[in-house]
Amino acid sequence: MVFRFTVPFGILLAGSAAHTGAAQTLDRLLTDPDEIAAQCGGQASAGEPLFQENCAACHSLTVEGDQSKGPHLAGLYGRAAGGVADYDYVSDLPGRDVTWEGDTLRPFLSGETGIEGHPVIEPEQVRRDLLTYVRIHTRPAPPAPEEVEVPADVLAMSGDAEYGAYLAGDCVSCHNAAAEATGMETIYGRGVETFLTLMYQYKARAIGTETMQLYATSLGDDEMAALAAYFEGADS
Amino acid sequence: MKLNRRQFVGASAGIAASTLAAPSLYAASHGGKPKVVVIGGGAGGATTARYINKDSDGAIDVTLVEPTRTYYTCFFSNLYIGGFRTIESLAHSYGGIASEGVNVVHDYAVGVDRDAKTVTLASGDTLMYDRLVMSPGIDFVDGAVPGWDVTAQNKMPHAYKAGSQSELLKAQIEAMPEGGTFAMVAPPNPYRCPPGPYERISMVAHLLKETNPTAKILIADPKEKFSKQGLFEEGWNTHYSGMIERIGPDFGGNNVEVNPDEMTLTIDGTVENVDVCNVIPAMKAGVICERAGLTDGNWAPVDGRTMVSRMDENVHILGDACAQGDMPKSGFSANSQAKVAAMAVRGALTDSKVFPAKFSNTCWSLIAPDDGVKVGAAYEANEEKIASVDSFISQTGEDAALRKATYEESVGWYEGITSDIFG
Ligand SMILES: Cc1cc2nc3c(=O)[nH]c(=O)nc-3n(C[C@H](O)[C@H](O)[C@H](O)COP(=O)(O)OP(=O)(O)OC[C@H]3O[C@@H](n4cnc5c(N)ncnc54)[C@H](O)[C@@H]3O)c2cc1C
Numbered sequence: 001m002v003f004r005f006t007v008p009f010g011i012l013l014a015g016s017a018a019h020t021g022a023a024q025t026l027d028r029l030l031t032d033p034d035e036i037a038a039q040c041g042g043q044a045s046a047g048e049p050l051f052q053e054n055c056a057a058c059h060s061l062t063v064e065g066d067q068s069k070g071p072h073l074a075g076l077y078g079r080a081a082g083g084v085a086d087y088d089y090v091s092d093l094p095g096r097d098v099t100w101e102g103d104t105l106r107p108f109l110s111g112e113t114g115i116e117g118h119p120v121i122e123p124e125q126v127r128r129d130l131l132t133y134v135r136i137h138t139r140p141a142p143p144a145p146e147e148v149e150v151p152a153d154v155l156a157m158s159g160d161a162e163y164g165a166y167l168a169g170d171c172v173s174c175h176n177a178a179a180e181a182t183g184m185e186t187i188y189g190r191g192v193e194t195f196l197t198l199m200y201q202y203k204a205r206a207i208g209t210e211t212m213q214l215y216a217t218s219l220g221d222d223e224m225a226a227l228a229a230y231f232e233g234a235d236s
Numbered sequence: 237m238k239l240n241r242r243q244f245v246g247a248s249a250g251i252a253a254s255t256l257a258a259p260s261l262y263a264a265s266h267g268g269k270p271k272v273v274v275i276g277g278g279a280g281g282a283t284t285a286r287y288i289n290k291d292s293d294g295a296i297d298v299t300l301v302e303p304t305r306t307y308y309t310c311f312f313s314n315l316y317i318g319g320f321r322t323i324e325s326l327a328h329s330y331g332g333i334a335s336e337g338v339n340v341v342h343d344y345a346v347g348v349d350r351d352a353k354t355v356t357l358a359s360g361d362t363l364m365y366d367r368l369v370m371s372p373g374i375d376f377v378d379g380a381v382p383g384w385d386v387t388a389q390n391k392m393p394h395a396y397k398a399g400s401q402s403e404l405l406k407a408q409i410e411a412m413p414e415g416g417t418f419a420m421v422a423p424p425n426p427y428r429c430p431p432g433p434y435e436r437i438s439m440v441a442h443l444l445k446e447t448n449p450t451a452k453i454l455i456a457d458p459k460e461k462f463s464k465q466g467l468f469e470e471g472w473n474t475h476y477s478g479m480i481e482r483i484g485p486d487f488g489g490n491n492v493e494v495n496p497d498e499m500t501l502t503i504d505g506t507v508e509n510v511d512v513c514n515v516i517p518a519m520k521a522g523v524i525c526e527r528a529g530l531t532d533g534n535w536a537p538v539d540g541r542t543m544v545s546r547m548d549e550n551v552h553i554l555g556d557a558c559a560q561g562d563m564p565k566s567g568f569s570a571n572s573q574a575k576v577a578a579m580a581v582r583g584a585l586t587d588s589k590v591f592p593a594k595f596s597n598t599c600w601s602l603i604a605p606d607d608g609v610k611v612g613a614a615y616e617a618n619e620e621k622i623a624s625v626d627s628f629i630s631q632t633g634e635d636a637a638l639r640k641a642t643y644e645e646s647v648g649w650y651e652g653i654t655s656d657i658f659g
């Protein structure tokens with residue numbers, strides 16, 4: 001793997017102003033991808049290839065990943081620097097009194113507070129895109145399904161079934177009678193509340209596969225309501 | 237009488253009181269309902285034909301032009317090579333679409349007269365259209381791999397259009413001598429199914445591991461990096477250690493030549509004797525797009541909001557053939573784009589509503605038995621392009637249960653999408 005942004009080593013600036021970031025007001029437990037993107041000021045889709053190219057060789061996004069080259073990044077935002085218990089740090093990170101969040105990660109990645117040998121990511125927007133992607137994919141553990149609630153105003157929306165009929169095209173590519181034998185559920189005739197609850201659970205990552213979680217995340221409330229109205233009334 | 241857009245708008249305003257205004261105009265133009273011709277009965281074209289027909293409740297006359305009677309999906313054709321599917325399980329007929337009311341014509345479109353709004357078929361017949369939809373898939377760029385052209389495809393198969401080519405490639409691999417070499421010339425970007433060549437390498441490796449474990453796999457690749465690279469390389473190390481060698485552009489993987497008679501592959505001047513040579517040349521839009529004058533470079537540019545050609549507002553182009561922005565050229569993408577095209581065509585020809593376009597794609601790949609990975613994204617269209625708004629990709633180091641679930645999800649997807657495409 002080629003590090004496009006690699007420089008031989010970063011500069012250590014322990015104790016700089018950026019490290020006294022404990023008073024940051026960032027909500028470290030954000031789970032909604034749109035809110036995370038707004039907070040980080042980047043685009044996850046732009047960050048994904050950056051991550052693959054610059055980070056994936058050493059860092060896994062999940063705790064199960066390979067840690068032979070670098071610590072995993074799961075739960076990165078809000079974690080203490082050097083704080084992965086089962087990773088053997090060689091740098092001075094564990095000794096720094098730093099909590100990882102946007103305002104501490106960006107100077108780390110720019111080299112300002114970096115560690116020797118760690119790639120430097122430039123410029124600022126690239127760092128933001130990268131961190132948006134990383135933060136979305138390392139956000140805190142999802143809630144239990146029963147903890148997910150559909151807001152009352154969304155339940156009360158009257159969805160546009162005609163709009164739903166168009167949107168449903170992408171659902172029924174997989175969720176149709178022919179695929180039922182493989183375990184793919186058909187969703188025609190689902191009640192509005194059941195449908196919306198499932199969508200909210202996917203969006204919160206409380207259930208389902210990444211395919212469904214991404215799809216639910218891409219839907220606004222009006223779109224979910226439109227789909228719910230369509231599927232409730234459709235029988236095939 | 238030729239009916240252009242300006243006349244159409246003016247005329248329907250004049251008789252706005254009648255809700256049948258639009259259809260009656262077509263009746264006036266050429267006796268009957270508005271006519272849609274769809275060129276290409278693959279993932280994009282067959283879906284569009286079905287959806288226009290189904291959702292317009294017979295108000296639009298839909299003709300699908302497709303030369304073959306049986307369509308073999310490229311998707312899962314690598315799994316056939318690996319021994320996970322039969323060739324029959326990839327075959328789909330047009331009986332379902334025809335029985336739903338689409339007029340299926342088994343012929344090949346040889347020309348499009350965009351002024352007269354007609355399509356000429358190889359048989360000599362012509363079809364009139366009010367809207368034309370084109371989803372002809374890909375053809376290969378002439379001279380892309382020195383020494384290879386389509387007349388060499390029986391010696392050095394591409395297997396990048398499925399069916400007999402897939403069977404031939406599999407048979408050649410099975411006939412390899414013990415310890416022989418399978419070579420692939422990988423294509424430059426952009427091409428259909430970004431992870432496709434590397435899923436194929438995985439499936440060939442699986443087959444060889446079972447039947448010919450000392451065989452070698454050699455990839456000459458003009459690209460510095462490729463789709464799901466970290467995942468594939470992890471999988472190759474785990475399952476097929478020492479079997480696969482990839483030569484990228486830094487070592488001349490972009491400077492290749494083949495000799496189909498001698499069965500040699502020359503990489504940066506070094507001649508390799510190979511037993512199977514899978515040449516996947518650079519690709520372009522199906523040639524009919526070029527003949528219709530709708531390409532810019534190798535692809536046909538479109539406005540992703542409606543999949544309408546940037547060069548002709550009466551022609552929609554989708555699937556692999558179009559240049560639309562961020563979506564990969566995949567069957568999933570073509571099927572998703574088809575629904576936007578169908579909605580736009582219905583909106584133009586009848587009074588149905590048109591909503592903002594939204595697209596999805598997920599590409600699954602099988603690396604080894606029950607070891608499935610995927611990459612997916614959600615998209616929206618703006619005036620410039622179809623833009624990715626969010627994405628995910630499988631992670632290295634995932635546990636076996638998740639990988640198995642991912643593979644099983646892909647099997648469900650295959651059953652679902654082929655039924656959505658072909659009825
Ligand atoms: C090895 C491999 C693996 C793949 N795996 C996946 C996968 O796992 N998931 C996925 O989503 N995608 C996958 N794909 C990609 C997928 O097959 C294509 O992206 C998809 O088929 C594109 O649809 P299309 O409608 O553009 O073209 P096609 O499906 O190729 O259909 C084009 C049709 O047009 C017809 N045609 C061409 N010219 C004319 C003409 N002049 N007149 C009339 N008819 C014409 C052809 O006969 C053909 O039937 C894979 C591809 C390959 C090669």
